Amino acid sequence: MSTIDEIKSKIDITDLVSEAGVQLRHAGKNYTGFCPFHDNKHTPAFVVWPETGTWRCFGQCNEGGDIFKFIMKRENLEFKEALDKLAGRAGVEIPTYSKHTLEQKEAYDNLRTLLEDALIFYRRHLLANANILGYLGGKRGLSDAAIETFGLGYAPNAWDSTLTHFTQRGYSNQDLLEAGLISERESGGYFDRFRNRIMIPIRDENGKMSGFGARIVDPNDVPKFLNSPETPIFSKGRLLYGLDRARKPIRVADQAVIVEGYFDVIALHQAGYENVVSPMGTALTEDQLRLLKRFSRRIVLALDPDTAGQKAVLRGLDAARQAMDREGELGFDARGLLRNEARLQADLRVASIPDDLDPDEIVTRDRDEWARLIESAKPIVTHVMETLAAGQNLGDPKVKNQIAAQVVPLIEDLPNALERDTYRQALARMLRVDEGALAGTQTPPPRGRRMRDTQNVQKQAATEKPKVAVTVSSSKKAEAYIIGVLFRNPGLIYRLDRLLQEYGLIALNAEDFEHTDHQMLFELIRESVEQDKTEQHAFVVESLPESLQSLMQDLSTQADKPELLEEKLLEELLRGVIKLRRVAAGENLNQLRFLQEEAYQSGDLRAASYQGLVLQHTRLLRDLDQAYRRMTLKRVN
Numbered sequence: 001m002s003t004i005d006e007i008k009s010k011i012d013i014t015d016l017v018s019e020a021g022v023q024l025r026h027a028g029k030n031y032t033g034f035c036p037f038h039d040n041k042h043t044p045a046f047v048v049w050p051e052t053g054t055w056r057c058f059g060q061c062n063e064g065g066d067i068f069k070f071i072m073k074r075e076n077l078e079f080k081e082a083l084d085k086l087a088g089r090a091g092v093e094i095p096t097y098s099k100h101t102l103e104q105k106e107a108y109d110n111l112r113t114l115l116e117d118a119l120i121f122y123r124r125h126l127l128a129n130a131n132i133l134g135y136l137g138g139k140r141g142l143s144d145a146a147i148e149t150f151g152l153g154y155a156p157n158a159w160d161s162t163l164t165h166f167t168q169r170g171y172s173n174q175d176l177l178e179a180g181l182i183s184e185r186e187s188g189g190y191f192d193r194f195r196n197r198i199m200i201p202i203r204d205e206n207g208k209m210s211g212f213g214a215r216i217v218d219p220n221d222v223p224k225f226l227n228s229p230e231t232p233i234f235s236k237g238r239l240l241y242g243l244d245r246a247r248k249p250i251r252v253a254d255q256a257v258i259v260e261g262y263f264d265v266i267a268l269h270q271a272g273y274e275n276v277v278s279p280m281g282t283a284l285t286e287d288q289l290r291l292l293k294r295f296s297r298r299i300v301l302a303l304d305p306d307t308a309g310q311k312a313v314l315r316g317l318d319a320a321r322q323a324m325d326r327e328g329e330l331g332f333d334a335r336g337l338l339r340n341e342a343r344l345q346a347d348l349r350v351a352s353i354p355d356d357l358d359p360d361e362i363v364t365r366d367r368d369e370w371a372r373l374i375e376s377a378k379p380i381v382t383h384v385m386e387t388l389a390a391g392q393n394l395g396d397p398k399v400k401n402q403i404a405a406q407v408v409p410l411i412e413d414l415p416n417a418l419e420r421d422t423y424r425q426a427l428a429r430m431l432r433v434d435e436g437a438l439a440g441t442q443t444p445p446p447r448g449r450r451m452r453d454t455q456n457v458q459k460q461a462a463t464e465k466p467k468v469a470v471t472v473s474s475s476k477k478a479e480a481y482i483i484g485v486l487f488r489n490p491g492l493i494y495r496l497d498r499l500l501q502e503y504g505l506i507a508l509n510a511e512d513f514e515h516t517d518h519q520m521l522f523e524l525i526r527e528s529v530e531q532d533k534t535e536q537h538a539f540v541v542e543s544l545p546e547s548l549q550s551l552m553q554d555l556s557t558q559a560d561k562p563e564l565l566e567e568k569l570l571e572e573l574l575r576g577v578i579k580l581r582r583v584a585a586g587e588n589l590n591q592l593r594f595l596q597e598e599a600y601q602s603g604d605l606r607a608a609s610y611q612g613l614v615l616q617h618t619r620l621l622r623d624l625d626q627a628y629r630r631m632t633l634k635r636v637n
C-alpha cells in the first residue's frame, strides 16, 4: 500500500468534512450537506461517499475529489502541504528519499545479488543430488519444470560449504551474515545456517529475491522449516510466498487463495491453480492481507480442518490461536480476521480441506476437487459456527451454550448491522433457540484490547457514524492502470485522445481521476507531451515530486505488460477511460436524482436547475454506453 493510500485508509472523510463545519446528513449510503466552497444555503449540493473516501459538489463548483483535494481546496494548500498535514493527522510517516536511503537501497541491492548467487549455488547442489531430486519428484510429485520455475535448491550437509564457497568469491562474513546465509558462533567464528535442507527461494511481490525457506531432509532434524532470519529485505510478516508468480493470476481470477505451506503453493501452481500464496510458516498478518488486497479483495483461506476445528471448541478461539502461532501452522484467529476483513473491506472466506489431506494430495487425486473446495468456501462466521457444531450434540443445552458463547462475540463485532442480524438468526436456527436467548451468552471481555474496542464501539454509536474503511474500488484500479500505462508511454496520450474523439468523447483530463495523487501524475504526463526539451518519459521522472515517487513506481510496475502490442494497450486504455466515466456518471446521476427529489419536496427553486445537470449526465451516460457498445462490436469483428 502506498503512503497515500495508507493515509486515506486512516482518515474518515466524513470526519474531515464535518470538522470543516459542514453538517452532514445521512442520505442512503452517502452523506449530503451544504457545500463549504460556494455559498448556497438553500439546497445541500455537497455529497460525501465514505466508502470511496470521495466528495463532490453538484452545485456551482461542480467539482470533486478525495481527502487531499478537499484539504487543498479548503485551506488553499499545495499537494505536498496537504500530504504533510494529513500524514500527521493519520500518524503515517512519509518516507524520504535522502542520500542515505539511496545508499541503503544500494546495500539492499547487493544483498539481493548475493541471495541470487546463493540460489544458483544451492541449485547446483540439488541437481547433483539424485536422492533429493528423487524425493521432490517422487513423494512430492514435483515436475522438473516446477522445480526449475520455483528455483528449488539443496544446502549441502556440511558446516562450511556455503561459507567457503562465498568467501572464495570475495564476499565478507558480514555480507553473508546480513544475507542470513551463515550464523555466528558464540565462541567466535561462523557456520552455514542451512545444512542438509531443501532450499526454497522467497521473493517479494515484485520478484525480488528476499530470502530462503528451508525444509529438512532428515526427519530427525528440527525445526521442520527454517527461514532466513529477519533482515531488512526479509520480513516474515510482510511477505507472501509465491505472490510474485501469483499476482497476475490473482488479478485475473479476482480471487486469492492462501494455503499453509510452500510446497502446497508449488503443487497447486503446477496443477494450474496459480492464484495461490502462503504465509511464511507463521500466522497471517494484517500487512499480508493488505498486500494481497492490492491484487484482489476476495481472499480464501484454505485451512486444515483441525486448525479451526475441535481444538477451538475445547480451548476457546483465543487459546487456539496462540497454539496455532507455532511455526508451520497457519493461525486461525476468527476475531482478528473479521476485524481485518472489515477494516480492509475485504471478502474473507474459509475453505476446509477434508480428510487430513494436503492440497497437493487433493490436486493429485482429483484436480477439479480443488476448484470445488475453493468454490464452497464459507464466510468466517459461518465457518466457525459449522466447525464448532460439527459432531456435537446440539440438543445438549451445555453444548448450545458453549457454542453461543464463542460465536455471539464474533457476531457482535461485525460492523454491519444487517450482517449481525443475519448471523444471529442463522445461529439461533442452528442451535434451535430463540434469537432473544442469544443475548445473555456473551462472556465478559478480557481486559486490554477488547476493552478499547468496546469503547470504540460506544463512541461510534454515540456519533452514529459507522467507520468505513476506504475501499479500493474498481475505478481506482482502472485509474491506477491508466496512469501506469501512460507513465511508461506518455506518447499514447495523443493517440488515446484521438480515439476518444472518434467515439464522440472528450479528451482525457485530470477530472477523469478521482484521486488527487492520480490527478497530479496525470497532469505531469500531460505536461511531458506538451514540451519538447526532454524525452517525455524522462521529463515525468525528473519532475516527479518526492511524495509521489513510490506511488509512481508501484503504478508503473503494475502496468508493466511488455507482451502487449501498442494497439492492444490503446484498446485497454480506451476501455479503462470509458469504464471510469461510466461509473462516475452513473453515480453522479443517482446522486443528482436524489438531490433533485429532495429539492422538490422542500419546494426549493434549485430543483429546476438540477434538471439541467440530470439531462447532461443522462446524455453523457448514453454516449458512453454507445461508445462502449461500438468498442465491443469492433473487437468482435
Ligand SMILES: [Zn+2]
Pocket: 035, 036, 037, 038, 057, 058, 059, 060, 061, 062
Ligand atoms: Zn460547491
